[in-house]
Amino acid sequence: MRVIKRKLFFAWQFEEEESWLNEMSKQGLHLVAVNPLLLKYEFEQRKDKEYTYRLEFLDDLPSSRKGLDYLQFLSDLGVEQVGSFMRWVYLRKNKSSGQFHLHSDLSSRIKYFKRIRMLFIALSPLMFINTINLINTYLRTKSGVIFGLSGLTIIVATFFVTGILTMNSKIKNLDKNSNIWE
Amino acid sequence: MGNKTDNSALTEAVFYILLSLLEPMHGYGIIQNVIDLTNNRVNLAPGTLYGALNTLQEKDLIRPYDTDDDSRRKEYVITKEGKETLMRDLVRLKELVKNGDKYLGRKTNESN
Incomplete structure (x- = not known):
């Protein structure tokens, strides 16, 4: 049986999203398809299985040569892909085969967090330029639509x-540990 | 050689990956081998292993190993440079153990 749930996670809440998916799997609902833009999560209901879910942020698109190479490597290790969104992939592994993490040492986890931070850093200037342009246009035209749009871009810029x-504080925490451990 | 200096330490994951690749192995084989060698203490995560394999290849410490059968799983094997790096790190580790034993052993004796 298929069950659809809607839930909002922001991009920096990937760890909360993982926890939620793992909690659902514990209750017999296993993610099989996802569309984060529509906040739509599709689950398969089965009592006889349990999976560990992990989110990964790739260097490239999942469909690129490098992306496919990594996903093939994972699949040889029993890690299956259930969905993707831009450079995010949703992965799972049968819980009976033991613990499942994607990154087992600090430097590899720090790199992972830095990849995610780069995404926000890369998109931010675009949003700020948009916002400034829209505010300028509004001051000239006093158009209500432009006012609304400026508000929207300010909200998105705030998200970034x-x-x-958020990523900075996660990285800083790990960095501190990496002075002592690997 | 890569651009790291002779006396920098390998990470534990890289040490065990190189040690495993004295024989040709694919990813799953490496993970299993390291689990066996360390009695389940070190369980290499797939993302970490993948990143390490790529970097080790870039630095010519390992290379892909071509097999006759057309299994799609990629196998890797250590290179001459990889072996040298591993030996150098082993000397460093032996010194570490020797000094650790000497100092901690002495401390333990004193407190007894």
């Missing part, structure tokens, strides 16, 4: 800043 700050 939040993303950068």
Whole structure:
């Protein structure tokens, strides 16, 4: 049986999203398809299985040569892909085969977090330029539509800043440990 | 040689990957071998292993190993440079153990 749930996670809440998916799997609902843009998660209901879900942020698109090479490597290790969204992939592994993490040492986890931070950093200037342009246009035209659009871009820009700050604090925590451990 | 200096330490994951690749192996084989060698203590995560294999290949410490059968799983094997790197690190580790034993052993004796 298929069950559809709708839930909103921001891009920096990938760890919360993982926990939620793992909790659902514990209850017998296993993610089989996802569309984060529509906040749509599709689950298969089965009591006889349990999976560990992980999100990974790739260097390239999942359909690129490098992306496919990595996903093939994972699949040889029993890790299957259930969905993707831009450079995010949703992965799972049968829980009976033991613990499943994608990154087992600090430097590999730090790199992972830095990849995610780069996404926000790369998109931020675009949003700020848009916002400034829209505000300028509004001041000239006093158009209500432009006013609305400026508001929207300010909200999105705020999201990006939040993303950068959240990732910064995660990276800083790991960096501190990496002075002592690997 | 890569651009790392002679006396820098290998990470534990890389040490065990290189050690495993004295014989040709694919990813799954490496993970299993390291689990066996360390009695389940070190369980290499797929993303970490993949990143390490790519970097080791870039630095010519390992190379792909071509087999006759057309299995799609890629196998790797250590290179001459890889072996030299591993030996150098082993000397470093032996020194570490020797000094650790000497100092901690002495401390333990004193407190007894």
